[in-house]
Amino acid sequence: DTAVSQTPKYLVTQMGNDKSIKCEQNLGHDTMYWYKQDSKKFLKIMFSYNNKELIINETVPNRFSPKSPDKAHLNLHINSLELGDSAVYFCASSQDYGTRDRYEQYFGPGTRLTVT
Amino acid sequence: GDSVTQMEGPVTLSEEAFLTINCTYTATGYPSLFWYVQYPGEGLQLLLKATKADDKGSNKGFEATYRKETTSFHLEKGSVQVSDSAVYFCALSRVGFNKFYFGSGTKLNVKP
Numbered sequence: 001d002t003a004v005s006q007t008p009k010y011l012v013t014q015m016g017n018d019k020s021i022k023c024e025q026n027l028g029h030d031t032m033y034w035y036k037q038d039s040k041k042f043l044k045i046m047f048s049y050n051n052k053e054l055i056i057n058e059t060v061p062n063r064f065s066p067k068s069p070d071k072a073h074l075n076l077h078i079n080s081l082e083l084g085d086s087a088v089y090f091c092a093s094s095q096d097y098g099t100r101d102r103y104e105q106y107f108g109p110g111t112r113l114t115v116t
Numbered sequence: 117g118d119s120v121t122q123m124e125g126p127v128t129l130s131e132e133a134f135l136t137i138n139c140t141y142t143a144t145g146y147p148s149l150f151w152y153v154q155y156p157g158e159g160l161q162l163l164l165k166a167t168k169a170d171d172k173g174s175n176k177g178f179e180a181t182y183r184k185e186t187t188s189f190h191l192e193k194g195s196v197q198v199s200d201s202a203v204y205f206c207a208l209s210r211v212g213f214n215k216f217y218f219g220s221g222t223k224l225n226v227k228p
Contacts, residue, residue, distance in 0.1 A: 004159070040220070041154075041203055041220070041221040041223070042218075042220055042221070043160075043205065043218040043221075045215065045216065048215070056215060090159055090160070092160075103148075103209060104150060104162050104165060105160075105162070105216060106162070107152075107159035107160040107161070108159050109158055109159045110158070110159050
């Protein structure tokens, strides 16, 4: 009964490949996010979806494409992987971003991507 | 723009020592403030939060008070345990902006 789950947990691949990371939340939340955490633990938001609609798209290479088939799922597809894409990618969700007490974020366990 | 600044780590303490991790913020309006904790190999977990000035968030012996006059939200614990070893993130968000601003994280090592 994990609240926010991600698969796979580890992903090792070669430069130039295309890969996907999947995220699912069973909290009934409306908003989902993707973050990238670098080797120094710095967290950077990449995308945010609210009810399947993209609402945040930070300065991220267009090799990264999120897809939200329904509000419980937010997948991340990465084309033409580069060495600099190696990081831990976290999915998160929140109930609402418009109400003060309802938008704390719940994080998945992370996917460690290593590009060789 | 909005931002969060945390003290750099790592912070190394002996068990039962007092902990303070400093966090200051810059934001327009009235943000909510959060502390998240990341244990090794895991995702971030909400530790505590405060949604308005002078609120005190507390959980698992940790406390932080939202101080608008000093724009701070320092994390404290009276007596740390080895199991508190983790990375701690301060964060802020504003209602309706759908964006969290995280600090750079402070690693805490607690030695027995």
